[in-house]
Amino acid sequence: MSELTVRVSDRRDVAEGVFALELAATGGTLPRWTPGAHIDVHAGAVGVRQYSLCGDPxxxxxxxxxxxxxTAGRGGSEHLYRTAEVGTSLRVSVPRNNFELEPSGEYLFLAGGIGITPILPMVTAAVRAGARWSLHYGARTRAHLAFTDELSRYEHVNLVPQNESGLLPLADLLADTTAAVYCCGPAPLLDAVETEGARRGLAVHTERFTPRRVDNVVDRAFSVRLAHSGQVLAVAADRSIVDVLEGAGVAIVTSCREGTCGSCETTFLEGEVQHRDSVLTADERAHGRTLMPCVSRALSDVLVLDL
Known part of the structure; x- marks a missing residue:
């Protein structure tokens, strides 16, 4: 994983419980990125956390x-809240994108809470491309809606505080649309959008900050064979493929270890996979040849990896 050091050049509160950090290069320019991209941020002893880029690409x-x-999370956000002041140096990864904005003549953007972050640059891109678009953005209260000062410059934004207007009216919003749908936010919102979108045959694109719930999980032992060396490794029911690979000295890039960041995506050549990640689309799971070894497992006795 390519990494670099950046400096916190500005910090401000943008909603109840949400703070924004502006990161500047310590020399030269920063790597380019596209809407939907995120970076890994080192949060001291707590580990690495992923955050969407929400500025101007x-x-x-x-x-x-x-x-x-x-405050009751895993500690990453609390560490950065306490330590990431203006002038602080942070170690980060280069941008990675599992939520690419595909060309379309019309977009329907749906966001909930902190899920507005990857959507913001998508709105900018849609405006610059001259595409038709609308954004419907919900949160618990008006105070929990982030970046409302920036969103106020646009006409096609509908802010939906839950305590005033209830939940986003997904059935109505998706009823007659032919737009490409992009959604980010809490799991119940994403689940509802995916279910409603599938029922209507819509092209729905989502990004999750927390792991997708996987039903009918099978924690069984199996083996992985490394195609390049022929080495066969046993994966016990209580260990991940990544754990076993690292234990055998096989270098593999990994970050979140919960199937949300996509950094460990690996090609498999043979075997049947139970995908447990929150990155691959349904079509990629059904017809693709990659898996996230930090969470996914084999349903077959042997899984052959392109390693």
Missing amino acids: ADENRWRIAILRE
């Missing part, structure tokens, strides 16, 4: 991320 001098402070 055309700005090569500054990146921006926004972080929901979760």
Whole structure:
């Protein structure tokens, strides 16, 4: 994984419990990125966390991320809340994108809470492309809606505080649309959008900050064979493929270890996979040849990896 050091050049609160960090290059320009991209951020002893880039993709001098402070979370956001002041150096990855904005004449953007972050640059891209678009953005209260100052410049934005207007009216929004649908937010919103979209045959694109719930999980032992060396490794029911590979000295890039970041995506050549990630689309799972070895497992006795 390519990494670099950036400097916090600005910090501000953008909603209740949400703070934004502007990150500047320590020398030269920053790597280019596209709407939907995220970066890994080192959060001290807590580990690495992923945050969507939510600034302007055309700005090569500054990146921006926004972080929901979760006091009862795993500690990453709390660490950055306490330590990421202006002037602080942070170690980050180059941008990676599992949520690419595909060309379309019309977009329907749906966001919930901190899920507005990857959607913001998508709105910018849609405006620059001259596409038709609308954004429907919900949160618990008006105070929990982030970046409302920036969103106020647009006409096609519908802000939906739950305590005033209820939940996003997904059935109505998806009823007659032919737009490409992009959605990010809490799991119940994503589940509902995916279910309603599938029922209507819509092209729905989602990104998850937390692992997708997987039903009918099978924690069984199996073996992986490494195609390049022929080495066969046993994967016990209580160990991940990544754990076994690392234990055998096989170098593999990994970050979140919960199937949400896509950094460990690996090609498999033979075998049947039970996908447990939150990155691959249904079509990629059914017809693709990659898996996320941090969470996915084999349903066959042997899984052959292109390693």
